[in-house]
Amino acid sequence: MRIQLLPPQLINQIAAGEVVERPSSIVKELVENCFDAGANQIVIEIEQGGTRLIKIRDNGCGIEKDDLSLALSRHATSKIASLHDLEQVVSMGFRGEALPSISSVARLTLISRVANVDCAWRVSADGSERDFNPQPDPHPQGTTVDVRDLFYNTPARRKFLKTEKTEFAHIETVVQRLALSRFDTGLTLLHNQKEILTLKPAVTDVQQEQRIAGICGSAFIDNAVKIDFEASGLRLSGWVGLPTFSRSQQDMQFFYVNGRLIRDKLVSHAIKQAYQDVLFQGRHSVFVLYLTLDPALIDVNAHPAKTEVRFREGRLVHDFLFSALHRSLANIRPGKTTAATYAAPEFKPTSDSGNRQLPSTQPSYRFLRPPQQATLPLHVSEDRQAYRQLPSAFVSDTQPVQQPQAEQEHPPLGYALAHIHAVFILAETKTGVILVDAHAAHERVTYERLKQQYGEGVVPSQPLLLPIKLNVRSVEADLVEQHSEFFTSLGFELNRSGPEAIILRSIPALLGQHDVDTLIRDVLADMVEHGTSQRIQEQSNHILSTIACHSAVRAHRRLTIAEMNALLRDMERTERSGQCNHGRPTWVELSAQDLDKFFLRGQ
Missing domain, CATH: 3.30.230.10 (Ribosomal Protein S5; domain 2)
Structure with a gap:
């Protein structure tokens, strides 16, 4: 066949294959246009999961009568005019493909009115980009896009749509995601004339x-x-x-x-x-x-x-x-x-499940939630130097750590009362009681100290009896050559020995007998993909975590009150003390109000 120009409608239908995957795709494109128009109220009406009707109305700036036909033409937009504009886009849309693409696979009507004009104007489109005939309409300021009978002229694509319930679920998800992007905009979502979601503008x-x-x-x-x-x-x-x-x-x-x-x-x-x-x-x-x-x-x-x-x-x-x-x-x-x-941290860029209810046989007890860690007030402590200077009573001896007078009155994790089953610490706080998993908490405290010591000192290096030669890609060999100081700082002696070869002569002593061959290859792959790698740090942390786990206080070892209080104070000063090294919580709280409700006090 000879080369020929495709008709505009077919071109738009091809483009629609990229832009319009399902009804939710249309909703996303049109709501983003509402955002660009400066709307603060958007109403979205859906029928039959979007296959019969998608109607989106906003109170934005509107479209001029003479621009309506351009709005329904490919690559026509008010949002960019040059390559310079494209390189610093601030609007949600900018390609000028959405409306003509949608109109090529559905029956589309566009109604819009700008400020200070007598009436709105309405046009219909079929993706052919011709025969536009604007008609007057009483529409208020803003724009309405009415999309009906999606894929009526492309039945093969209509067959790929799911059930009405599934397609609307996708639409609802899209609307929710869009709602989180613009707190200053109110949104209303209706399905089959039933109001599903109403969100008022959120300013505070x-x-x-x-x-x-x-x-x-x-x-x-x-x-x-x-x-x-x-x-x-x-x-x-x-x-x-x-x-x-x-x-x-x-x-x-x-x-x-x-x-x-x-x-x-x-x-x-x-x-x-x-x-x-x-x-x-x-x-x-x-x-x-x-x-x-x-x-x-x-x-x-x-x-x-x-x-x-x-x-x-x-x-x-x-x-x-x-x-x-x-x-x-x-x-x-x-x-x-x-x-x-x-507040912002010190940042130096490099040079290169809901609230479950407790089971109960009596309805009056259903208000009681399980103890939760998150209910305890939280804050940020930046006094790391003071932390380094304070001794660890729990690790070094059994004497309680001396705290400032204000902290002695109401420490966040309270004071220990008992060691329950030789596993859990029961502590009384100003607002309730705390249960602490002693092993998990001590494991985190020990782990963080080991990481700090490892991070602040010179990493000890261990020479290999026989250097290891690794065949790598040339780009990875380049990285070894360019970032030799990075590898040296981590305890590796790694040198390039050819266009696609490197030699490993020393490794961090901490890694021991671990598979350093695979580790080096994974690190280089990360550096190629992301420009950085955390694998060495992860491997070191894994070993430090194992050391901490084995050195932490074991379950069923009875602790003294002084030891328990020392551990509580250490937790209050330790980063990430809310979780053990494996991600499990180290403590939970039950407030005085929860206890009152449980025992029906005041009722």
Whole structure:
């Protein structure tokens, strides 16, 4: 066949294959257009899971009459005009593909009105980009996009749609994710004339937390810490879940870059590394996080659905995210305040499950929740120098650590009363009682001290009797040559011996008989992919964790009151003391109010 131009409608249908995967894709594109129009109220009406009707109305700036036909034409947009604009996009949409693509696979009507005009104007489109005939309409200021009979002219694609219930579930998920990106915008979602979701604009911190609780559940807010970090032109804010509040799936992870929800391997890697030392195996962290940076530092034109971005300085972003989250998790300790907003850490970029109810036979007892760690007020203690100077009574002797007078009155974890079953410490606090797993708590305290000692000293190196030659890719051999000081600082003597060969002569003494061949290869692979690697640190931490586990106080060893109090004070000064080395909680709290309810006091 001869080469020929494709008709516009077919071109738009091909483009629709990238933009319109299912009804929820249309909702995402259209709601993002509402955001760009400056709307603060958006109403989304859905019928039959979006296959019969998707109608989205906003009170934004509207579209001029003469621009309506352009809005329904490919690659026509008001959001960019040059390559310079594309390199620093601040709007959600910018390609000019959504409306013509949607109109090529559905019956689309566009109604819009700008301020200070007599009436709105309505046009219909079929993806052919012709025969537009604007008609007057009484529509108020703003825009309505009416999409009916999705895939009516492409029946093969319609067959791939799921049930009405499934398709609407995808729409509801998209709306919730969008709602978390714009707190200042109210959203209403209806399905088959039934109101499903109503969210008012959230301006204050309390209103924002209420919106998050309405979408993620109240248990998320009850078990999350608000953070706010800023350094090197980057800002990370939002809410991160406590390590003890995790999920089996990655279904409660929301990460926004300049207001855009994205999925990114670099971001996921940084967050996973920040949680790796405190999260129980097989569990996933929960978070709602917002990264703000100069739009010129990201490329949002990386995916047709705009769900991926490229960072122009990926190493900087990775190190910043890891540092911010790592410090926020490390600084969660028993304290005195109920709200925790963390200040920016010292950051130096490198040079290159809900509240379950207890089973009960009497309905009157169902209000009692299980003891939880998260209910204890939290704060950040930065007095690390004082921590280093204080002796560990629990490790060195049985004398209690002397505390300042104010802390002696009401220490966060209280004072020990008994060692229950020679396993759990029972302590009384100002607001209730605390139960501590002595072995798990001492394991974390010991582990953190070992890590500190290992990190502050010179890493002892052990020469190999026979050097190991490794065949690697040339790019990996280049990294060894370029970052020799990095490997030396970690106790490795690693040199390049050829275009695709390296020689390992010494290893950290801590690694012993571990498979250093595989470790080196994995580290180099990480450095190629992410520009950095945590594998050596992870391997060292794993060994330190094992040492701490075997040296921690064993279960069923009876502790004295002095030993128990010393451990409680150590926990209050130790980073990540809420979890043991394996991610399990080290303590839980039962408040005085919970005890009153349990015994029906005051009723």
